[in-house]
Amino acid sequence: MTGRNPVVLGLLAVGSIGLIGAMLVDGLAVIGRHTGLPLTGSIELSQACVVLLSSCAISVATLKRAHAAVDLLHQMLGPRGQSLMLRCAALLSVLFVLALAAGAAWLAADLWNGDERTELLSIPLAWLRIVFIACLAIAAVGFAIQVFVVKPSERGGHGE
């Protein structure tokens, strides 16, 4: 996955909106509080931005193969052993991320009819849950690709 990958670019765009949005909302909240003009619902707005950024961040880290791992045994193996180890790790990762996505989807389905919203600004949380589940699904696909495609740089390199 390169930086030119449209999925990565899309995630970068949405995640950056979340990141810069959270930064601006909190910045304005601080200014507002100290100037007597509090920004109503700033935490709710910031929380919505945090969901966007965290969801996209997990997918970006997966597609860019940036998750932290211990390299001790991996370094001692030959190229075939390293490749096999990376594929197994990726397969386990698919299982875990799918479990997270299934759990999050289960909850979202349970709460769907309740029209879950934030208290002050009535931001609909259901849509944020969908973004989160979609990003987990993208991460699962990213790990699944890693089961089949091991980059040469990952063999023999040192981890994070």
Added chain:
Amino acid sequence: MMSPELICGLGFLAVIALLLARAPIGVALGLIGVIGLALVISPEAAIIKSGVVAWETASRYELGVLPLFLLMANVLFSAGVSSLLFDAAAKFIGHKPGGLALASIIGCAGFGAVSGSSLATAATMGLVAVPEMRKAGYDPKLATGALAAGGTLGSLIPPSAALIVFGVIAEQSIRKLFMAGIVPALSQAAFYMLVIFLLCLRNPALGPAQPRANWAARFKALRAIADIVVLVLGVLTGIMIGWFTPTEAASVGAIGALGIAAWRKKLSKAMLIDALMKTLQTAGMIYLVIIGALVFSAFVSATDFAAFVSRLVDALPGGALGAVIGMAVILLVLGTFIDGMGIMLLTTPIFLPVIESHGLSPVWFGIFLVRTMEIGLVHPPVGMNIYVIHGIARDVSVMKIFSGVLPFLAADFIHLALLIAFPIIALWLPQILGA
């Protein structure tokens, strides 16, 4: 039928096995957590619990502090902060024996206050300081050892990513943890500087003195970092005196960093995209780790394994002190083959209840834990900082860097012993600031 304690014990070993099999840290913890919950409670409960944990972590307002501080660090890094910090320190003390090594420790402490990560601090300051020291005729062991050890300051000096993660999984105030980290981090830096001073006192050839910079050059170097120092101190002071929450402080810091980059004419579209991408990448890695750790923590809670460990630890002689020393030994042994973050996330759910049962402060425990995992960054065989520095100075062998780190490692152990004997080192500042 296996007992829950046995299942948890096996789960603990399974996590270590998965970590060694190069599964991502978050996946190793989380997958065993899900499987363990499925065995101890039910598969349905395991899936729902993992979904709840994942959503609550991703939507947690307080955790926004992490990507925002990362953004601040990445923007300041692009603005060239690392070389400026080292340059300023070198102008003031570079003329002393070992002065550049001392400057590199100050630079690491300063950059740690920006980056919040030990590996980033070692890598970034190493790129700047190691070539300078080698050019100045410094002994390669001293040059690389000082940087590998100095890099560990990044995990304790606020804003620290490790302390933020600990605060989230242990449900402790991040503000208190930041305050508690300051004195141990500064005293650790002082210990490292003392080591360099003593080494060069014994053998001045290790770090030849450089020509003294005049005051005009010193003030020029200071002016070059003034805005960065004001920003970092402003952010930390703001948190300490309650002007803003840690998350708001991180936002103010990120806005300030963007302002500084714009003022220095370093802010461009390419630089911003690069900083955003790096921030999301690192944040995503940490989010998955936290989610995995919290799922694992839920599994540990469900098995009552912490109470089982607590009974074992209580059987150790020496009461609370014996328990803490026992934990330190376990952490250091684990640190020989698992990296720091993995150790912290694996052991916090088990050790924290033991600490609380002995009436010890969880905030102090956070500092103790981060300090211990920092030692793992420089001791064999994992010692990630060693490999980071080796990547910068390829001609210096890993063994040579390890031997260069040994005097600093000795200082680390003395410092850790003091932290255990005198918890006030960490708790004094939060107490006087009323946190």
